[in-house]
Structure formats: C-alpha cells, structure tokens
Amino acid sequence: MSTHASHTAHADVIVIGGGIMGCSTAYFLRRHGLSVVLLERNLTGQQASGTNFGGVRRQGRALPQLAMSNRALRIWRASRELLGSDVEFLPSGHTRVAYHAHDAEYFDDYARQARDYGLDLEVLHGAAMRRRFPFLGPDVLAASISPLDGHANPRLAAPAFARAARALGADIRENASVRRVERTATGFRVETVAGESLVAERLAICAGAWTNALASQFGESAPLTVRGPQMAVTEPVPYVFRSSMGVYTSIKEESIYFRQIPRGNLILGGGPPGPADAATSRAAVLPENTLGQLRQFRRLVPGVAPLHIIRVWSGVESYLPDGEPVIGKSGTTDGLYYAFGFSGSGFQIGPGVGETLAELIATGRSEIDLQPFRIQRFDAPGPSTPASAPIMAQGDPLSPTVTSS
Amino acid sequence: MAARVIVIGAGPAGVRAAEALVEAGVRPLVIDEGRRDGGQIYRRQPEGFRRTYAALYGTEAARAQRLHHRFDALRPHIDYRPETLVWNIREGVVHLANAQGASHAPFDALIVCTGATDRLMPVPGWQYAGTYSLGGAQVALKSQGCAVGERTVMLGTGPLLYLLAAQYVKAGVTPAAVLDTSPTRARLRALPQLLVKPAVLLKGAALLRTLRAAGVPIHRGVTPVRIDGDEELGVRGVHVRLADGTALDVPANAVAMGFHLRPETQIADLAGCAFAFDDAAGQWLPEIDEDGRSSVPGVYLAGDGARVRGADAAECAGRLAALAALRDAGVEPKHDDAARLRAELARFSRFAAGLRAAFPWPAHHARQLPDTTVVCRCEGITAGELRRVCTQDGAVEANRAKAFSRVGMGRCQGRFCAHAGAEVMAAALAVPLADVGRLRGQAPVKPLAVALDPAPYADVTVATQDNAASATPRSMELS
Numbered sequence: 001m002s003t004h005a006s007h008t009a010h011a012d013v014i015v016i017g018g019g020i021m022g023c024s025t026a027y028f029l030r031r032h033g034l035s036v037v038l039l040e041r042n043l044t045g046q047q048a049s050g051t052n053f054g055g056v057r058r059q060g061r062a063l064p065q066l067a068m069s070n071r072a073l074r075i076w077r078a079s080r081e082l083l084g085s086d087v088e089f090l091p092s093g094h095t096r097v098a099y100h101a102h103d104a105e106y107f108d109d110y111a112r113q114a115r116d117y118g119l120d121l122e123v124l125h126g127a128a129m130r131r132r133f134p135f136l137g138p139d140v141l142a143a144s145i146s147p148l149d150g151h152a153n154p155r156l157a158a159p160a161f162a163r164a165a166r167a168l169g170a171d172i173r174e175n176a177s178v179r180r181v182e183r184t185a186t187g188f189r190v191e192t193v194a195g196e197s198l199v200a201e202r203l204a205i206c207a208g209a210w211t212n213a214l215a216s217q218f219g220e221s222a223p224l225t226v227r228g229p230q231m232a233v234t235e236p237v238p239y240v241f242r243s244s245m246g247v248y249t250s251i252k253e254e255s256i257y258f259r260q261i262p263r264g265n266l267i268l269g270g271g272p273p274g275p276a277d278a279a280t281s282r283a284a285v286l287p288e289n290t291l292g293q294l295r296q297f298r299r300l301v302p303g304v305a306p307l308h309i310i311r312v313w314s315g316v317e318s319y320l321p322d323g324e325p326v327i328g329k330s331g332t333t334d335g336l337y338y339a340f341g342f343s344g345s346g347f348q349i350g351p352g353v354g355e356t357l358a359e360l361i362a363t364g365r366s367e368i369d370l371q372p373f374r375i376q377r378f379d380a381p382g383p384s385t386p387a388s389a390p391i392m393a394q395g396d397p398l399s400p401t402v403t404s405s
Numbered sequence: 406m407a408a409r410v411i412v413i414g415a416g417p418a419g420v421r422a423a424e425a426l427v428e429a430g431v432r433p434l435v436i437d438e439g440r441r442d443g444g445q446i447y448r449r450q451p452e453g454f455r456r457t458y459a460a461l462y463g464t465e466a467a468r469a470q471r472l473h474h475r476f477d478a479l480r481p482h483i484d485y486r487p488e489t490l491v492w493n494i495r496e497g498v499v500h501l502a503n504a505q506g507a508s509h510a511p512f513d514a515l516i517v518c519t520g521a522t523d524r525l526m527p528v529p530g531w532q533y534a535g536t537y538s539l540g541g542a543q544v545a546l547k548s549q550g551c552a553v554g555e556r557t558v559m560l561g562t563g564p565l566l567y568l569l570a571a572q573y574v575k576a577g578v579t580p581a582a583v584l585d586t587s588p589t590r591a592r593l594r595a596l597p598q599l600l601v602k603p604a605v606l607l608k609g610a611a612l613l614r615t616l617r618a619a620g621v622p623i624h625r626g627v628t629p630v631r632i633d634g635d636e637e638l639g640v641r642g643v644h645v646r647l648a649d650g651t652a653l654d655v656p657a658n659a660v661a662m663g664f665h666l667r668p669e670t671q672i673a674d675l676a677g678c679a680f681a682f683d684d685a686a687g688q689w690l691p692e693i694d695e696d697g698r699s700s701v702p703g704v705y706l707a708g709d710g711a712r713v714r715g716a717d718a719a720e721c722a723g724r725l726a727a728l729a730a731l732r733d734a735g736v737e738p739k740h741d742d743a744a745r746l747r748a749e750l751a752r753f754s755r756f757a758a759g760l761r762a763a764f765p766w767p768a769h770h771a772r773q774l775p776d777t778t779v780v781c782r783c784e785g786i787t788a789g790e791l792r793r794v795c796t797q798d799g800a801v802e803a804n805r806a807k808a809f810s811r812v813g814m815g816r817c818q819g820r821f822c823a824h825a826g827a828e829v830m831a832a833a834l835a836v837p838l839a840d841v842g843r844l845r846g847q848a849p850v851k852p853l854a855v856a857l858d859p860a861p862y863a864d865v866t867v868a869t870q871d872n873a874a875s876a877t878p879r880s881m882e883l884s
Contacts, residue, residue, distance in 0.1 A: 043805060050808065155808040159798065235816055235852060263784075285848065287493045287500040291507050294855050308852035310816050 011037040011171065013361060014190050014200040016178055016214060018042075019049035020154075020347060021339040022206035023161035023172075024075075024354025025361075027082075030168035032362035037198055038162070038170060039190065041177040041210070045158025047281065048208050048346060051315025052229060053257060053269045054154045055244055056348045057094045058119050059110075059146040062324065064372040065349065066117035071368065072352030076152065079351075083164040087157045088261070093243035094149035095133070097140045097300070103248050104142035111144060121146050135241075137302050144248075151244045151259045154347055161354070181205075181217050183333055202361055204337045209278040209318035211340040215375075218333045222326055222341055222378045227273035228283025228314035229344065232290060234307045236264025246270070247300060256296035266307065268297055276316045283314040319343040320378075327353055327373040328360065337361055338375055408734040409867035410727075411436065411499055411510060413491055413672060414518035416444020417716045418708025418723030420476045422516045425727035427482040428739050432871035434484045434510060436491055436501060438851075442476045444520055445540060446716045448547045449473060461547060463575070464608045468716070482871045492849035494675045497703070502853060506860030510867050514703050514730040517672050518723055519710035523663030525821045526561070526770055529778045530632030531662070532785070535640030538821075539565045539663035543572065552578040554659025558643045560629060562587040562764040563665035564609065571612040574619040581657045583616060584645050586664070586767045588626035598759030601752050605715075624653065629770065632660055665764050666713045667824060673711070674846030676704045682839040685758060686713070687766055688824065689843040695747055697726035698733075705730050718753035721746045768838075771828030780829060781822045783815020788829050795833040802842045806830055816852060819844045 013029050015022045018040025026038045056076050058069040075082065076089045098104040104125060111121040122145040124132055129143045136143075166172045177193040187201040205214050212221045239262050246257030247270070258268040271292050276283035290312055298305050320326070320341040330336035337360065339353050346353075352368075360366040410426055412419050415437035426433045441449035447469040450456055458466040486503065493500040498511045523538035530536075537545075537553045539561065545551040552573060558581045559570045570580045599606055616623060626648030633654075634640040642656045673691040674680070679700035683690045690712065692700050697707045707726035708719035725746045731738050774780070776789025794800040794809040803823065806812060812826045813819030819826070827841045834841070 159809070163798065234855065284495065287495055287498075287509070287848070290493075290848070290853070291857065291859065294853075294857055297855060305856040307855045309849060309855060310852050311814070311818060311847050312849070313847055 009037060009171070009196070009198045011035040011198070011200045013037075013202045013204060014039065014188060014198055015204045015206060016181070016190070017206035017208060017210070017340075018044035018158065018162060018172070018174065019047065019206060019208055020045065020158040020161065020350035021049075021342075021353050021357075022204070023158045023165060024351045025204055025206060025339065025357045026170045026172065026354075027161045027165040027168065028355045028358030029361060030165055030170050032358055034362055036165065036170040037200070038165070038172045039176040039178055039192065039198075040172070040174045042281070043174050044162040044172065045155070047315040048317040048342065049158040049350070050154050051231065051283075051313055052154050052317070052344070052347045053231065053267065054151045054259065054347065055094065055246075055257070056089060056091070056152050057146070057149045057244065058348065059094060059114065059121055059144060059149060060096060060248065061345065063113060063117055064369075065324070066114065066119055067368045068327075068349050068352045068356060070118050070352075071355060072349045073148065075351035075355060076348075079152075079160075083160045084167070085156070085160045085163070087160050088153035089150065090152065090262070091148055091150035094146045094151075095243045095245045096144045096248045097136060097245060098142045098248050099139045099254065100249065101141065103250075107142055107144040107248070119146065120148075135301055135303050137299050139299060145243065149244070152347075157347070157350070161351070178214065181214050183218070183336075187335060202335045202337065204339070204357060204361065206339045208340055209276070209316045211318070211338070215338070218330060218336060220330065220332050220375060222375055223321055224318045224341055226276040226278050226283075226316055226318055227344075228276040228285070229269055229317055230271060230274050230285050230289045230293065230312070230314060231267065231269045232285075232293060232309045232312045233268070234266040234304070235310050237266070237307060239264055241266070245300070247296070253292060254296055254299070256293060256300050258297065258300075266304065268293060271296065274314050276314070278316055278318075281316055283316050285312040285314045317344055322377075325353075325373055326375045327357065328370040328375070331374070331376040331379070408513040408730075408736070409511065409869055410434070410514045410516065410730060411512040411867060412516045412518060413437075413499070414444065414520060414708070414710065415439065415442035415476065415485075415487070416518060416520050416708065416719065417447065417472060418518035418520075418710070418719040418726075419444070419516070420472055420479070421720045421723035422518060422707060422727040423479055423483050424475060425724045425738065426731070427479055427871060429731050429736050430871055431731070431736070432482060432484065432868040434486065434865070434867045436486045436489050436499070438488070438490055440488050442487070443469065443473060445544070447472050448544065450548060454550070456550070460575070463572070464611065465716070472720070484868060490851055491672055492851065492853050494672060501865070502857055503860075506858050506863065508860045508863040508865050510865035512703070512867055514705065514734060515676065516705045516707060516723070516726050516730060517676070517710060518708045518719070519669040519672055521666040521668050521709035521713050522820065523565070524665050524667040524766065524824055525662065526664045526767060527774060527778050527780050527788070527822070527825050528560070528629040528632055528662065529775060530634055530640075531660070532779045532782050533632060533634035533636070533639045535634065535659045536632060537659065537661045539563075539569050539661045542661035543569050546572055546576060550576070552576065553661060554640075554657065556581040556657045557659040557661055558582050558584060558655050558657040560584045560643060560645075560660055560662040561664045562767070563663060564760060564764070565663055565666070567609065567612045567616065569661060570621060571615040574615055574621065579619050580621050582622045582624065582643075582655045584627045584629070584643065584655070585623070585625045586627055586629065586770070587764045588648060591765055592763045595759040595763035598755050599763065601759070602756045605756065624648070627653075664766055665761070666709060668710045668713060669820070670710065671818070671820070671846045671850045673699060673704070673706055675848060675850070677701050678704060678706070680843060685761065687768065687838060695750070696729035696743065697722055698729055703733075712754070712757070714750070714753045714757040718750055718757070721750045721753065725750065766824075768828050771825045772832035774829065780826050781812040781815060783817050783822075784811040786810055786812045791826060791829050792833040795830050800830075801834060803827055803830065803844050804842065807844060813844050818847065
C-alpha cells in the first residue's frame with residue numbers, strides 16, 4: 001500500500017469518529033456553515049452508538065449533565081424534521097424503580113434537586129406506585145417517573161445524523177481509518193491508513209474507546225476502560241409497557257432495565273458488563289450474564305416469564321473512572337476538541353453534545369458549562385493542580401450506579 | 406486419553422461419531438434437540454406409536470433401523486441428553502437449556518452434527534397460514550402422522566420435494582401438485598455426476614413412479630407467481646407460470662415449500678469457526694478439512710450441518726470427524742477406516758454437486774420479487790424495504806441491512822430469509838452475492854425461555870473415559 005498521499009483534502013473541521021457524537025457534531029457544524037470531513041474507521045453508528053439500550057433518559061444523570069441532556073431532548077423531539085427520517089424516538093416515559101428503602105428515599109432527594117435543572121419527576125411509593133404499575137414484582141418499593149423521557153432506535157440514530165449531515169454537504173467517509181494526526185502551523189493534518197492526507201483548521205476527536213491512540217499524539221489522554229453492554233431482546237408480544245423501566249440499585253447483579261417497542265419486542269439490559277476489546281472491536285455477551293438477566297427480569301416483572309429471548313448483542317463502550325464524559329477543548333492543543341468516554345450513558349445526550357461541540361468550534365463559546373467535562377481533570381494529581389476540582393461525579397451520591405443509556 | 410468430547414446432534418452424523426468414540430473407550434456427552442435419536446431424516450416416532458419401519462422410512466427403512474439399533478446399543482456407553490438445546494458456546498464451554506434448566510459443559514473436543522433445514526425462497530403470499538417448509542411438513546408426518554393440509558401443493562425444488570410428495574401419497578393424502586422450479590434440462594445435464602450413486606438415482610425414479618401412479622400432477626421449470634390467500638383464512642391456492650409460459654392455478658389449503666437444503670451453522674459460528682463463500686453452493690459455509698476439522702482447534706463439523714451431502718454421507722463424515730478428534734487427542738483409533746471413509750465421502754461430494762446442478766437454487770426469482778413481497782416473515786419486512794435501505798440508506802452489507810431494515814432480526818435469526826435476502830441485496834446493489842457478506846451469528850441458537858433457571862446440577866462434567874457400562878457416571882444423573 002502506498003504511503004504517498006493520493007490527494008489532499010481541506011475542510012474547516014475534520015471530525016474523527018462516526019458515532020452519534022461525531023455524526024451529530026458534523027451535522028451541526030454544517031448548520032453553522034463550516035465545511036466538514038468526517039472519518040469513520042468502519043461504518044457510522046456502530047459499537048457504543050449502535051448497540052446500546054436506546055434509552056432517551058435524562059433522569060438518573062448527574063445534575064451537571066442535565067443542561068446538556070435537556071438540550072438533547074429538544075433535538076430528539078425535532079429529530080424527524082431535522083433528520084428527514086424516523087429514528088423511532090418515542091417519548092413514552094422513563095421510570096426508575098427501587099428495591100431498597102435507601103434507594104427509594106434517594107428518589108425523593110433526586111427529584112427535588114433535578115427540578116432546579118429543569119427535570120420534572122413524579123415519585124410514587126408503596127400502594128400509589130402499585131396502582132400505577134400493577135405488573136411490577138413484590139420487591140419494588142418505589143418508582144420515579146420521568147414522563148417526557150423515552151427511547152429511540154440506536155441502530156438508526158447515528159447513521160441518520162450522518163445522512164442528514166451529508167445532505168447538508170458534509171463529507172462523510174466510512175471505512176476511513178486514521179493513521180496519524182498532527183498539529184501544523186495553520187491547523188491539523190490527518191493521514192488515513194489508505195494514504196490520504198487531509199488538512200483542516202480544527203479537529204474534533206469523537207472516537208470513543210479508540211480516542212487515546214489519537215489524543216496521545218497531542219500529549220494527552222484519559223484513563224479509558226472498555227466494556228460491553230449485555231443486551232437482549234424478546235420475541236414480539238402485544239404492546240403494553242409504555243414506559244421504559246430500570247432498576248436503580250447499588251448491587252450490580254440486580255440491575256435490569258427494559259423497554260418495549262410498539263412492534264412488540266422487549267429490549268433489555270443491565271447487570272455486570274461483558275468483556276470488550278478495542279483492538280479487535282469485539283465485545284461479548286457472557287452466557288452467565290444472560291441467565292442472570294432473565295432472573296432479574298422476572299423479579300422486576302413476573303409476567304414476562306412466558307416470553308423468550310431471541311437475540312443477544314454487545315458492542316465496545318468506553319468508560320471513565322468518574323462515569324462522566326470528556327467534552328470540550330484539548331488541554332494541550334489549540335483548535336482541538338473532544339467528545340468521548342460517555343461511560344454507557346451517551347446515547348441520549350449525543351445530539352446535545354454534537355450541537356454544543358459544533359457551537360463551541362464555530363463560535364468559540366458554548367451555551368452549556370463544559371467545566372465538569374474537561375479532559376484535564378485526569379491530569380496526574382500534583383499539590384498545585386486540583387485537576388479533579390470540577391468535582392461532581394467522583395463518589396457523588398447523585399451519580400447513578402446503574403447506567404442505562 | 407483424557408479428552409472430554411461432546412457430540413451435538415443424534416442424527417446420522419452424530420450417532421456414527423459417538424460410535425467411533427465409544428469404540429476407542431471414550432464416553433461422549435451426546436446432546437440432541439430431538440426427543441429421540443435419528444435426526445430429521447431418521448426421526449423416530451414417539452413411544453407408543455406403532456408404524457413399521459417400512460411405513461415410516463420407505464426405501465430407507467433398513468438404514469434407519471440400523472442407525473436406531475446402533476444408537477440403542479451405544480446408550481450405556483454415552484451420556485445422552487435429548488430434548489436439550491445448545492443455546493450458546495463460548496471459550497470451550499457449551500451452554501445448555503432443557504426442561505431441568507440451564508447448565509453448561511466444558512469440552513476438549515466438540516463434534517458438531519447439527520444437520521440442515523430447508524433453504525427457502527420467498528413467494529408472494531408465503532406469509533399466509535398454511536405455508537410450511539418441506540422439512541416441517543415432513544416432521545409433522547413422521548412424528549405425528551399428520552399432513553399439513555388435505556390439498557397440499559409441494560413447491561420448490563430438490564430431492565425432498567419428491568420424497569415428501571411420495572410420502573404423502575403413501576400416507577393417503579395425495580398432493581394437489583408437485584411444482585418444481587428446476588427445468589428438466591438441468592437434470593439431464595447433471596446426470597453424469599448423479600451416476601456416481603446409481604442406487605440413489607433408482608430410488609428417485611421409484612418416487613416418480615409412485616407419484617405418477619397416484620395421478621399427482623408434476624410440473625418442472627415453473628416460476629412461482631404467488632400463493633393466493635388472505636390473513637384470515639390462510640392459503641387458498643398457488644399460482645405459477647409453467648415452462649411454456651401458460652398460467653396455472655392450483656387450489657390448495659396448504660403449501661409445503663423448499664429449495665434444497667442449507668446447513669445449520671449457528672453453533673459453528675458461535676464457536677468462532679471461519680466461514681468462506683462457496684461459489685458452487687452459493688452459500689457461506691464453515692471451512693473444514695476433508696476430515697471435518699474447523700478453523701478452531703478441537704471443533705469438528707460433520708454431516709449436513711457442514712456440507713449438504715445427504716444422510717449416507719453424514720454417517721461417513723460423523724465417523725471421520727470422530728476419528729480425527731481421537732487422533733488429534735493422541736488416541737489411536739481401534740478401527741481406523743478413515744481412508745475408506747474419505748474416498749466414500751468424495752463420491753458423495755460429487756453426487757451432491759450433481760444434485761445442486763439438477764435442482765438449482767432459483768436465484769433469479771429473488772431478484773425479480775415484487776417490492777410488496779415479504780422477505781423476512783418473522784419481522785414482516787418486504788423486498789421493497791430491503792431494497793430501499795440498500796439504495797437509499799447506504800446499507801452495502803448484510804449486517805448493515807439487518808440493522809436498518811430488521812431483515813433477519815426476528816425469531817429465526819435469518820436462518821430462513823438470509824439467503825433470499827442476500828440475493829435481493831446483491832441485485833439491488835449490483836454486486837456479486839459474496840460481497841453482501843453473511844449475517845453474524847448471535848446467541849441464543851434458538852429462542853431461550855425467560856423462565857429459564859440454572860438446573861439443580863448446572864455444572865456438567867463430561868466423562869473422559871467409558872470405565873464401565875454398568876456404573877452410570879454421576880454426570881448422567883443430572884438432568
């Protein structure tokens with residue numbers, strides 16, 4: 001294979017990574033009038049963006065994420081008009097339930113605090129909860145309902161953003177793996193494995209689990225780990241479960257979440273993650289995890305026992321130690337931006353992140369405070385650098401222990 | 406020798422594999438989905454049924470009886486789990502589900518004898534109640550003595566089309582018609598290859614005589630146009646175009662259809678076996694060497710689940726794979742007839758190539774399907790929708806098209822729609838069939854009950870040796 005550049009392309013911005021972050025960023029960059037090339041190593045919307053649960057869920061997020069999450073919800077609501085295709089967004093509600101008294105109490109605290117961030121929740125306990133959700137198992141003590149949340153189809157969403165971006169003039173390139181990135185006097189040069197060389201004034205890296213290989217070329221990194229969500233789907237049955245539901249618990253084994261789509265299938269996930277490998281782009285569902293999910297699914301909704309699982313799947317997701325993503329400017333390099341490390345909770349806020357990152361790149365500022373998501377928070381701790389000062393999530397009691405993107 | 410060997414499937418290949426292992430002093434765990442041994446072709450009737458071998462298996466009665474008796478004799482020397490689904494396989498462990506619950510068993514060698522199912526081609530209207538696969542219609546007959554309809558049209562191509570029609574005649578339910586998509590000239594061209602097995606040819610001729618004597622209309626070179634019917638009442642008839650271009654309507658209340666066979670490869674897929682596109686078969690098949698070794702050490706594939714060559718070939722391939730597994734584990738087989746088996750199998754391969762030529766997969770039908778035809782019956786997705794995601798949404802490969810359109814995403818996991826779906830895609834994208842790729846296998850192999858719990862003894866120990874026929878090993882008592 002030739003290492004000579006076959007041709008050089010120029011754009012205002014190069015986006016690396018065709019997940020929901022990269023695709024929505026490219027889309028909104030075009031709406032700002034900037035020229036965009038997006039490079040995706042495989043196909044758009046795979047791995048974390050395409051294999052997740054499909055939750056369009058604000059509740060349960062750390063409070064500093066809610067502004068971004070609200071922004072994203074506005075985009076989801078307008079998605080059909082914006083994208084010109086149906087990504088099956090269904091705002092039929094999201095409900096968290098608790099098995100333990102301290103978790104049930106926490107629902108009230110979270111609802112009180114979330115209200116200040118524009119998220120209205122209804123918390124029901126005991127008999128009131130049971131009247132609303134008679135199908136829930138006897139272990140359920142309380143439910144926290146977010147009526148405006150819902151779910152969408154992750155297999156469709158990111159590719160739909162990519163197509164919409166392309167329709168607005170973005171150059172979306174699939175099967176374009178990046179070999180090298182570097183700062184030049186006027187911006188950035190990106191070299192693909194195929195030998196193409198592209199230059200741009202600004203660069204956005206939205207490469208999920210594959211980010212560090214790129215970021216390290218600019219002298220920075222984040223402590224990413226990879227895992228695979230453990231997903232499953234049942235055969236279709238009559239559509240009865242409007243609200244997407246998930247168990248909130250600190251006991252990983254008893255976490256389970258599910259949603260039903262109008263065609264009837266129930267999609268479920270939760271419990272311990274499976275192994276994933278960024279190098280091979282493979283993630284597995286462990287058989288024991290599937291069996292554990294079946295047990296927990298019956299505990300949550302005993303009536304599902306007669307159903308069958310017809311398929312399981314996983315994908316490579318990247319996690320950061322505090323469960324919060326990196327969004328915003330590089331700590332080392334002018335003109336470089338990041339959005340990655342969404343820790344199993346990126347699907348819903350993806351379009352909000354894309355709009356925000358595009359705004360930041362195009363105008364130099366963003367409507368939303370990105371301080372909590374700085375990449376510098378992972379810099380080696382020294383006496384003079386309170387890098388983890390943005391505080392929030394680490395050990396924050398409001399940080400959910402159960403991710404259900 | 407200390408090898409834990411698991412055989413999946415108790416059809417012709419699985420039984421002969423188990424036999425070779427037992428001869429060498431190995432006590433295999435034999436797992437089978439069926440209630441009794443014999444596989445699909447030599448399916449044993451339920452206990453209490455009293456049909457004779459001749460009535461059940463016709464010309465294959467002697468072979469069926471031999472295999473059943475052989476398996477009965479093996480029973481004290483194997484651990485046998487009927488009615489057990491291998492739902493997943495990962496890192497040298499098979500995961501099982503049956504009425505007792507979920508269990509798992511680690512292995513050193515795995516011999517996969519999963520058989521074949523009908524290869525299906527959509528026909529407009531095939532989603533109506535009363536449309537069965539040829540294999541499904543045959544199961545109903547062999548197991549329960551039931552016909553799928555009083556007036557059944559046999560539609561498609563392949564040896565099973567004629568075999569089933571003749572079996573229906575013998576059972577007293579004369580088919581309404583046999584409609585074969587293969588032209589007569591294909592059969593003539595394939596004759597030299599088919600002559601490798603003259604006895605099998607003669608059996609085929611006998612089937613035709615049975616059908617003619619019963620007055621069953623037989624048409625070759627037909628083009629299926631539609632199955633008439635509606636959602637409420639199901640099938641009312643079949644409309645085809647005959648070889649001379651004239652239209653034919655056959656009133657019927659059931660259709661049994663199939664276009665030769667396709668191997669059941671999900672377990673090989675989950676085990677990580679490499680696949681390659683086979684030009685002659687027009688299918689993606691797991692790679693095997695002449696003894697059945699897959700690309701994964703310790704995993705062997707035999708019978709129609711690896712290559713569709715028929716039941717007699719499956720007996721050879723099952724034994725051959727077991728002999729390979731024994732030798733790879735350092736055991737010298739007591740009766741090593743591998744060389745003879747390989748030669749025999751080569752003849753079956755030539756015959757199978759002849760059958761493929763005589764009963765060709767009508768790829769052009771898939772390409773001409775109207776947009777309104779349902780391709781994926783599980784999800785109710787039409788050819789038009791599949792074409793749309795290819796040409797408008799940029800799906801250039803089977804898994805991408807599945808993600809966008811849901812074709813292959815339902816209960817059957819693409820086992821019955823993937824072949825035709827790939828043809829539709831290849832035509833829409835104007836690329837060779839191989840470029841469309843194949844659907845990645847995902848667990849569970851068949852639908853898994855949400856009610857499933859671990860069995861009381863979920864950790865299955867596979868014996869390494871057959872110490873004595875008298876003492877049943879503990880692992881046998883579990884479930």
